[in-house]
Amino acid sequence: MVNIGIIGIGRIGRVHGESITKFVKNAKIKAVADPFLNDNGKKWAASLGIENVYTDYKKILADAEINAVLICSSTDTHSPISIEAINAGKHVFCEKPIDHDVKKIRKVLDTVEKSGLKYQVGFNRRFDHNFRAIKDAVEAGKIGKQQIIKITSRDPEAPPIEYVKVSGGIFLDMTIHDFDMVRYLSGSEVEEVFAVGSVTVDPEIGKAGDIDTAVITMKLANGATAVIDNCRQAVYGYDQRAEVFGTKGAISIGNDSNSSAVISNQDGVLSEKPMYFFLERYMLAYAAEINSFVDAICNDTPTAVNANDGLQPVLIGLAAKKSVEKNRPVSIAEIKKDFSLVLD
């Protein structure tokens, strides 16, 4: 039985709390901590039968009975708490991204490596039934040698402008999931990135120095070309599609919706929109990723999404950002050099 402490019980912390209670065997939430803890939070914790509710996460780190922590606090605290938790001997599940600062991520990697503890990053889509079906087919050789990988990822609506301003930009905040998917589906590394960015949704996002629409082309080490298209707003809902095309065939996934109902009437043949957003669409994936994390602890196996998997998409995101600024392709090697990283 793994005793878990959750640090941060905002939206995503609560998603994990509830799915652990429902779906994760061999795990128990022993404590939660949140600096903004209020009555609502206490009530929520009580409803799940969580005994210890703190404002200070250090109490979780100090509890010798707690084996693992979930870091669900704000992004800027991910890397310092990661290091603190590892040093306190806890296995760590950290929400994405580990940090926007490559050097800080690097520090986490080094700390994890020396510790021998488990570290998993919250790229939940790797645990989704659709994306996994692609991965399985690719690994089973059904697609042959990969040639083109395509990912469409569009949100139903843009986040509040205040959030956009501290988000690290679309590539580190939103596309980072898609960069991870390119690595996951291909099983290869991105070598070079060319990105086109535009502001087509909200001029305020442009004023904040960000973009809301992007098309990113990537050359992969395995010879394939990947392309992602993103938008902060699709009026028809959360659009999450992907395709891998190779010498033996292509595999593609569509959106999930709430039912398969189709209405035919004078206006046409109408199906349901995609499920609204990530909480609805990836609910089961959130449960599966924590199950996987707990299994890695129990069986002492590598985590399915390790610290390096947390670093690479950030490097790709930084390359994309620079590519838009310079209007030229940018290699991952150049980004590493920019940050004086000696990474394998």
Next chain:
Amino acid sequence: MVNIGIIGIGRIGRVHGESITKFVKNAKIKAVADPFLNDNGKKWAASLGIENVYTDYKKILADAEINAVLICSSTDTHSPISIEAINAGKHVFCEKPIDHDVKKIRKVLDTVEKSGLKYQVGFNRRFDHNFRAIKDAVEAGKIGKQQIIKITSRDPEAPPIEYVKVSGGIFLDMTIHDFDMVRYLSGSEVEEVFAVGSVTVDPEIGKAGDIDTAVITMKLANGATAVIDNCRQAVYGYDQRAEVFGTKGAISIGNDSNSSAVISNQDGVLSEKPMYFFLERYMLAYAAEINSFVDAICNDTPTAVNANDGLQPVLIGLAAKKSVEKNRPVSIAEIKKDFSLVLD
């Protein structure tokens, strides 16, 4: 080269005329005849380069250079003109149904049999790409032993009430195509029929002694059960689907539409309605059936839809009609007995 005369240049006669001109090799329309011939009809014939335009079809029968006639006149004239044409030594393509009266159909069969001439009935759906795909799969053994056959056939709108009154009733006018499909897809014969009829579209149809909605269940000689559902009106358009289910799998066909375009917006995910009605939906099938008829003449092979194929669906239709009246299953044997038919 087969010289063709078309008897009747109403809607369906013109469909055949145009598709022969465009698509049918080895055939030429030498003459058309229509008792209601007017300027519009003459202009139409001229546009296709048809030399001879008559009001009296007997002139077509008298033309020794004409090898084959298409009977596209009103239903009550089908059987007498069929016999006259065969006796004049012409191959005959006759629009469905041959007649509503089983004895008259029987006379046509006898005449055809003695003549050695080709006779084809206008069950155009046998030449449609979708229905043919089912037939091919069934014949290739992909479905295994047939268990259940389902046909959905709904018109976009009911015909004028005056037409309904002389149509012979829904089973002989509309369902007759579906009865033919049951025989075609299964390659088997219907033995017993149970039909439920109702008036859900237009009370006037009920007053005319007909029904506009029906579900017909059939026991087939091969052990399978078939079920047809019909309606004179589907607001979303011409609904033409079918499924054959067997021990090795199922094959189904959906509707055709004008494009594969799908619009996703705030209201949902919208595809196009089915193509409007039979002229749009089966345009290529009309051409293919005449091609097949001409091939049968040129190669002296059996026609793909022979006179018996014209008789059987009428027997099934009469059984369905009687089933609704008596509210009990009616066998084809009973119908044959009713008409003192000794049919193999």
Next chain:
Amino acid sequence: MVNIGIIGIGRIGRVHGESITKFVKNAKIKAVADPFLNDNGKKWAASLGIENVYTDYKKILADAEINAVLICSSTDTHSPISIEAINAGKHVFCEKPIDHDVKKIRKVLDTVEKSGLKYQVGFNRRFDHNFRAIKDAVEAGKIGKQQIIKITSRDPEAPPIEYVKVSGGIFLDMTIHDFDMVRYLSGSEVEEVFAVGSVTVDPEIGKAGDIDTAVITMKLANGATAVIDNCRQAVYGYDQRAEVFGTKGAISIGNDSNSSAVISNQDGVLSEKPMYFFLERYMLAYAAEINSFVDAICNDTPTAVNANDGLQPVLIGLAAKKSVEKNRPVSIAEIKKDFSLVLD
């Protein structure tokens, strides 16, 4: 908080046990009972933290703290235990069917009526997202006046022949769910039934006096016609489709599969098969039905599937059975008369 006792912890009892633990708020399983209780069962109960594990269900009925029982034992015990439980003051959730014997069901109805307690029958499909989408559209008037209702229900494989022999026949064992769906989707009652049955899957089923393939046509009180097609075996999996066609349009639902992945290769364009069987397909529906039951208790509202909803499909099933035997339509009124029922 509703304290629940589960009577019978075979397959379906465990499904409910697990889904209550995971998904049902305001409910706790206080005890389970099973005459064939073994170590495996004890271990299962322990894994869910269930305190009391009995061989004798009467201990559950005797526990004053238990408010509600789930009857998941063999079908022949459903009606006597239902009555016993109600008399013991428990709310009852009873797996379908209540009984094969109409008079015994009637007794349950009478007992429930006098008791003022909640009684729900396990027609889980009413809680499925797809069927519910149809129901919602129908109730919202989107389909207009109903004309034709179609249900396809095929199992991936036939049950063991020993089970078939005691199952009450396909209509009471398998089609009963579809009869319930006809009532649920239409919001109307079945008045007359005509059924065609055949043995196309396994001759042993025929020898046991049962059929494995059926097409059932029903006249409904609202003027619509319903048709169900059933088969005990579909090699491609659990086929659960439905369509309601009406004057304003049609709504249909397809099968659910494990992912939306589509592979295009030299052989064609391949999608996944339907989810294997009822446990996979209706997992969330099982949770939803118990949630609904618990809500009815907590809020003192009518249950979503009451005792009469348990009776009606049995009457329809008996009519279907008689229809096959007599090869004629059989009305529900006739069945009621057969059983000397005076049911409104």
Next chain:
Amino acid sequence: MVNIGIIGIGRIGRVHGESITKFVKNAKIKAVADPFLNDNGKKWAASLGIENVYTDYKKILADAEINAVLICSSTDTHSPISIEAINAGKHVFCEKPIDHDVKKIRKVLDTVEKSGLKYQVGFNRRFDHNFRAIKDAVEAGKIGKQQIIKITSRDPEAPPIEYVKVSGGIFLDMTIHDFDMVRYLSGSEVEEVFAVGSVTVDPEIGKAGDIDTAVITMKLANGATAVIDNCRQAVYGYDQRAEVFGTKGAISIGNDSNSSAVISNQDGVLSEKPMYFFLERYMLAYAAEINSFVDAICNDTPTAVNANDGLQPVLIGLAAKKSVEKNRPVSIAEIKKDFSLVLD
């Protein structure tokens, strides 16, 4: 009645010949010419009732009764014959591309402009039902302001290597259709191009200095971003999809196949592959484009695909080629400068 002469009766010349005979009103093929004319060609012309069959196309240009010519000869002859034909007073339909050499195309444009004659380029996809459905929706404002345009265009198999060597490269030979589609669907102009090319199908194509796989990103004047992915070989067939995403929704089109048949069996749910290749897929579009050309002549209206529409995709193709060579984005302005063009 437009009298037409066809110059070149290879594959595409015959496609046009046959579709004019079948589908194009108000047009008649008066002559064909082909330097490699043989018995097969003569027989083909005879079967369509074409009176004059030449080896020298100049005889067509000299025939005063011929109003219009179709230039279906080899690419290197397109621009000189275009100019010759215009100077002979003929309306011209010219297969794509007009030329690989921008200056030669420019000369054609100038000649056309002065002549007042009709000039249409063979971008047949503009007349396809699916692409037209997108265009119509975009023009009707259903998509709102365009944000992202995506085109997938993959051939079922690579052409012979000898053809590849003289093809002008993938961008001028294959992608040119997709560049035209970007312009057609968006109604806007491409301003800048970034292309990634690779050799994933056949190393011989690489040795010939060409690529067989490409992803091309384009910035458009209207603020949208377009992305095309190409491959010379898709084992599942001719893959022709597109999507336009905008502020009010998205519209996408899928592939056409020979039937809508779906087989469900133990292996899954199998649909048909896309239609094999361009002749099958775009047969009706070939007819429609000539119909449109003939209409433009008869009604003295602008052609639907004018000489400038022939030039622009070549400029985009040259930009794509240079982008791959230099590994940087290349603007259309830069290409114009390269060729000292003063265009618009």
